[in-house]
Amino acid sequence: xxxxxxxxxxxxxxxxxxxxxxxxxxxxxxxxxxxxxxxxxxxxxxxxxxxxxxxxxxxxxxxxxxxxxxxxxxxxxxxxxxxxxxxxxxxxxxxxxxxxxxxxxxxxxxxxxxxxxxxxxxxxxxxxxxxxxxxxxxxxxxxxxxxxxxxxxxxxxxxxxxxxxxxxxxxxxxxxxxxxxxxxxxxxxxxxxxxxxxxxxxxxxxxxxxxxxxxxxxxxxxxxxxxxxxxxxxxxxxxxxxxxxxxx
Amino acid sequence: xxxxxxxxxxxxxxxxxxxxxxxxxxxxxxxxxxxxxxxxxxxxxxxxxxxxxxxxxxxxxxxxxxxxxxxxxxxxxxxxxxxxxxxxxxxxxxxxxxxxxxxxxxxxxxxxxxxxxxxxxxxxxxxxxxxxxxxxxxxxxxxxxxxxxxxxxxxxxxxxxxxxxxxxxxxxxxxxxxxxxxxxxxxxxxxxxxxxxxxxxxxxxxxxxxxxxxxxxxxxxxxxx
Numbered sequence: 001x002x003x004x005x006x007x008x009x010x011x012x013x014x015x016x017x018x019x020x021x022x023x024x025x026x027x028x029x030x031x032x033x034x035x036x037x038x039x040x041x042x043x044x045x046x047x048x049x050x051x052x053x054x055x056x057x058x059x060x061x062x063x064x065x066x067x068x069x070x071x072x073x074x075x076x077x078x079x080x081x082x083x084x085x086x087x088x089x090x091x092x093x094x095x096x097x098x099x100x101x102x103x104x105x106x107x108x109x110x111x112x113x114x115x116x117x118x119x120x121x122x123x124x125x126x127x128x129x130x131x132x133x134x135x136x137x138x139x140x141x142x143x144x145x146x147x148x149x150x151x152x153x154x155x156x157x158x159x160x161x162x163x164x165x166x167x168x169x170x171x172x173x174x175x176x177x178x179x180x181x182x183x184x185x186x187x188x189x190x191x192x193x194x195x196x197x198x199x200x201x202x203x204x205x206x207x208x209x210x211x212x213x214x215x216x217x218x219x220x221x222x223x224x225x226x227x228x229x230x231x232x233x234x235x236x237x238x239x240x241x242x243x244x245x246x247x248x
Numbered sequence: 249x250x251x252x253x254x255x256x257x258x259x260x261x262x263x264x265x266x267x268x269x270x271x272x273x274x275x276x277x278x279x280x281x282x283x284x285x286x287x288x289x290x291x292x293x294x295x296x297x298x299x300x301x302x303x304x305x306x307x308x309x310x311x312x313x314x315x316x317x318x319x320x321x322x323x324x325x326x327x328x329x330x331x332x333x334x335x336x337x338x339x340x341x342x343x344x345x346x347x348x349x350x351x352x353x354x355x356x357x358x359x360x361x362x363x364x365x366x367x368x369x370x371x372x373x374x375x376x377x378x379x380x381x382x383x384x385x386x387x388x389x390x391x392x393x394x395x396x397x398x399x400x401x402x403x404x405x406x407x408x409x410x411x412x413x414x415x416x417x418x419x420x421x422x423x424x425x426x427x428x429x430x431x432x433x434x435x436x437x438x439x440x441x442x443x444x445x446x447x448x449x450x451x452x453x454x455x456x457x458x459x460x461x462x463x464x465x466x467x468x469x470x471x472x473x
Contacts, residue, residue: 049375052379054375054378054379077381077382077383078381080378080379080380080381081381083379084379085379087372087375087376087379089370089372091370091372091373091375091376092376093373093376093391093395094395095394095395104380104390105380105381105382108380108382108386108390109380109381109382109386150376153380154379154380157380157381
């Protein structure tokens with residue numbers, strides 16, 4: 001893939017004696033939406049956290065637009081700026097309002113003036129449908145609203161890639177839709193996205209490609225239609241059938 | 249006639265010596281403030297030492313807190329006053345010896361309070377800060393510490409209240425605070441019962457409102473969580 005946004009080669013991660021990632025290879029094209037599925041403990045989240053080096057890879061290399069970001073000399077903050085991340089438990093700053101949460105990156109890190117940061121934050125909160133919640137603290141927002149603030153906060157750094165780590169898993173079912181809608185719009189705008197999720201409908205509608213993790217490795221990948229209806233791998237079919245069984 | 253002879257309480261003796269007693273009280277207050285300031289500063293440095301990424305720094309900070317937490321305060325104070333000058337060649341007045349010993353003692357306990365406060369902040373908060381391209385220092389300053397402060401203030405206030413009373417131990421090395429003055433006056437006037445009763449009341453009257461304030465702080469900050 002010539003125009004790869006992200007290219008991962010032979011990624012391994014150990015936690016003590018635990019071998020969590022066992023040689024992951026993946027290339028993601030510019031503007032591509034990759035949905036990552038797999039049973040819990042299969043290394044999906046660790047994989048995402050290695051991509052912006054919240055976890056140190058034990059072995060292997062990661063390239064972002066051709067730059068090796070696992071190189072020891074790499075400017076880590078600069079790398080992280082280009083990769084936005086949204087977490088399962090939102091991790092909003094509880095002592096700051098929604099607006100201040102979104103302004104934090106631009107003003108502290110990008111050294112933007114407060115006025116400029118405010119304009120940018122307002123525009124982003126407007127984009128995720130929270131223009132009326134600017135001065136509200138996270139504790140007064142619903143889970144879905146908090147997660148949308150978290151997406152706006154990540155977007156405020158103007159990233160090239162967005163990582164979503166089970167962002168709807170902690171939400172009440174009726175709040176999932178509003179978050180997925182925001183993510184779908186982002187995908188339509190051409191954002192490169194890696195999405196760890198159990199929302200198979202989202203995968204079906206939005207993903208360009210679905211990647212199946214099992215025991216720290218990618219065992220299968222392909223277009224969503226194929227993976228969801230006639231996966232090659234028996235493990236994938238079993239995983240998906242269990243999911244559907246859980247829902248109904 | 250049975251029973252012991254009746255004791256005649258002479259509180260007028262205390263009243264006569266009240267100005268002297270109050271100079272002692274003034275020094276008690278001064279010492280409390282200075283020891284607390286020293287302890288707050290030392291504690292912060294040691295707390296970051298304990299959370300350092302370098303093993304040696306962690307070990308030194310750990311040894312420091314354990315040393316101060318596992319020896320009696322009186323022993324620490326006497327050691328700094330009598331032994332330190334001989335070991336180091338630096339002679340300090342009772343006041344400065346006492347200030348150092350008690351301040352560094354408070355520092356050890358404060359370090360634990362800070363550390364617990366910092367560690368109580370959800371690790372996800374640090375991850376979120378780093379993911380926004382903040383440096384570790386920025387994440388600590390702008391994300392973790394503001395949240396740790398509200399959890400640290402109540403135990404810090406408890407520390408303050410016990411420090412206020414603990415300054416009385418410094419009378420053992422001749423720091424002329426409230427307790428020292430009391431013993432002095434008691435010896436001069438042969439009226440220890442009255443003097444020490446009044447001193448006990450003074451400590452109580454001054455400590456109790458502080459203790460109430462601590463309880464109020466606990467309630468206030470618990471509600472914020």
